[in-house]
Amino acid sequence: MTKSDFHDRVSEALQDDFLRGAVKRATNRLRTGRVNQLKTLVDFQEWRERAQAIRSHTILHLDQYLETFTNKVEENGGNVHWALTAEEAVAHIHRICKDKSAKSVVKSKSMVSEELHLNHHLEKDDIEVVETDLGEYIIQLANQTPSHIIVPAIHHTRESVSDLFSEVAGERLPAETPALTAFARKVLRQKFLDAEVGITGCNFAIAETGSVVLFTNEGNGRMVNSLPDTQIVIMGMERILPSFIELDTMLNLLPRSATGQKITTYVSVLNGPRKQNEADGAKELHVVIVDNGRSRILGSKYQEVLNCIRCGSCLNVCPVYRQIGGHAYGWVYPGPIGAVITPLLDGLEKWGELPYASSLCAACWDACPVKIPLHEKLLELRKDKVKYSGNAAEKMAFGMYARAFSSQTQYALLKKVGRKAQIPWVRDGKIRGGLPAPISEWTKTRDFPALAKKSFHERWRELKRGDN
Numbered sequence: 182m183t184k185s186d187f188h189d190r191v192s193e194a195l196q197d198d199f200l201r202g203a204v205k206r207a208t209n210r211l212r213t214g215r216v217n218q219l220k221t222l223v224d225f226q227e228w229r230e231r232a233q234a235i236r237s238h239t240i241l242h243l244d245q246y247l248e249t250f251t252n253k254v255e256e257n258g259g260n261v262h263w264a265l266t267a268e269e270a271v272a273h274i275h276r277i278c279k280d281k282s283a284k285s286v287v288k289s290k291s292m293v294s295e296e297l298h299l300n301h302h303l304e305k306d307d308i309e310v311v312e313t314d315l316g317e318y319i320i321q322l323a324n325q326t327p328s329h330i331i332v333p334a335i336h337h338t339r340e341s342v343s344d345l346f347s348e349v350a351g352e353r354l355p356a357e358t359p360a361l362t363a364f365a366r367k368v369l370r371q372k373f374l375d376a377e378v379g380i381t382g383c384n385f386a387i388a389e390t391g392s393v394v395l396f397t398n399e400g401n402g403r404m405v406n407s408l409p410d411t412q413i414v415i416m417g418m419e420r421i422l423p424s425f426i427e428l429d430t431m432l433n434l435l436p437r438s439a440t441g442q443k444i445t446t447y448v449s450v451l452n453g454p455r456k457q458n459e460a461d462g463a464k465e466l467h468v469v470i471v472d473n474g475r476s477r478i479l480g481s482k483y484q485e486v487l488n489c490i491r492c493g494s495c496l497n498v499c500p501v502y503r504q505i506g507g508h509a510y511g512w513v514y515p516g517p518i519g520a521v522i523t524p525l526l527d528g529l530e531k532w533g534e535l536p537y538a539s540s541l542c543a544a545c546w547d548a549c550p551v552k553i554p555l556h557e558k559l560l561e562l563r564k565d566k567v568k569y570s571g572n573a574a575e576k577m578a579f580g581m582y583a584r585a586f587s588s589q590t591q592y593a594l595l596k597k598v599g600r601k602a603q604i605p606w607v608r609d610g611k612i613r614g615g616l617p618a619p620i621s622e623w624t625k626t627r628d629f630p631a632l633a634k635k636s637f638h639e640r641w642r643e644l645k646r647g648d649n
């Protein structure tokens with residue numbers, strides 16, 4: 182992503198009043214729900230600390246837990262496939278679909294599958310892929326990507342959904358929620374019955390038992406994993422927990438932080454393919470464990486980022502996300518977690534602008550149920566960007582800035598020069614736009630307070646001398 186791509190997306194989002202209103206309303210609702218639900222936990226900070234300890238321990242011993250999980254899945258009759266890259270993951274899934282001569286696939290929500298551009302790859306080979314989460318179904322019809330981790334169609338209205346659904350229906354549908362959901366239910370039900378393969382994501386994988394745990398609200402996840410004969414689970418390699426004891430903590434924190442619910446409507450635990458005496462479930466189960474850049478983060482100063490449980494809570498409190506929505510971030514994960522994880526997974530050289538999409542207010546850290554200090558990681562990424570970007574002018578400017586601010590004499594000199602240099606741009610005590618490059622960006626979209634005629638220290642000295 183070039184700088185102008187990012188700036189273009191941000192400007193587009195800032196001019197879209199509907200988008201900003203919709204994002205604000207939805208994030209307000211999610212934030213209020215979260216705050217109300219957290220009151221039901223006796224000591225939320227203790228829960229956070231426990232969750233942080235669980236995730237940090239698990240990621241530290243990830244190799245061990247992944248090995249135990251793999252052995253257990255295989256003992257339970259399932260198959261595990263490792264994918265170092267997105268291409269390898271797609272190849273595994275493609276091969277499984279081909280082996281089953283699948284022509285139709287139903288999918289429930291999976292952010293990792295967005296990383297793989299899975300739908301696009303399967304559709305290229307004439308395999309129909311149908312998203313069955315209502316929000317995902319809407320954005321699939323609109324040919325868009327999710328704009329929120331939890332609420333993918335946050336930017337749509339009833340009217341825009343009615344337009345999309347009417348096209349599929351071949352007749353005008355009213356812009357009313359019951360009519361629209363009834364239509365989606367009718368279409369999707371037949372797709373569930375026709376599909377040869379079901380694909381789900383994975384909220385958590387349990388090492389001790391080889392189980393896959395899914396938190397869903399619409400019931401589509403259960404249809405996806407019980408109706409088609411073959412099921413594929415796509416999991417990011419970090420989505421593991423040692424046992425059900427640790428799941429208990431996550432079960433209390435994830436829905437509360439994500440949607441403000443005590444618990445999601447459905448919590449499904451998959452323990453391998455259908456057994457002989459069982460009435461339903463897939464006959465074949467495949468788990469694709471995706472690395473796609475995660476092992477590069479392991480052991481680095483960014484390791485804590487792998488603790489993320491994808492609750493989306495940091496998005497809802499972020500003053501930047503709340504203004505620009507998700508698409509401006511340009512890749513799969515938006516908001517503060519996206520600004521950190523996108524450059525780590527897909528390259529800082531490509532996504533170097535994202536760590537600057539933050540006010541560093543640390544509201545994300547405060548909201549994070551596993552206490553990831555995202556604001557600190559954003560600063561680290563900014564440092565890395567300057568260090569490795571080879572932008573000599575920027576390095577020189579910040580070098581001078583650092584020197585000036587660490588010496589009292591140089592700081593005083595800089596102030597004197599600055600006061601004179603700013604005169605052509607100052608109006609009513611503010612520097613209002615029009616600064617020359619390379620500092621023009623600073624005042625392009627906001628006013629900058631002009632340097633005061635006298636600094637606090639100068640006034641203080643005068644006061645002490647009794648000059649005023």
Ligand code: SF4
Binds near residue numbers: 491518550553
């Ligand atoms: S960083 Fe924290 S708040 Fe943000 S999605 Fe991940 S777990 Fe949730």
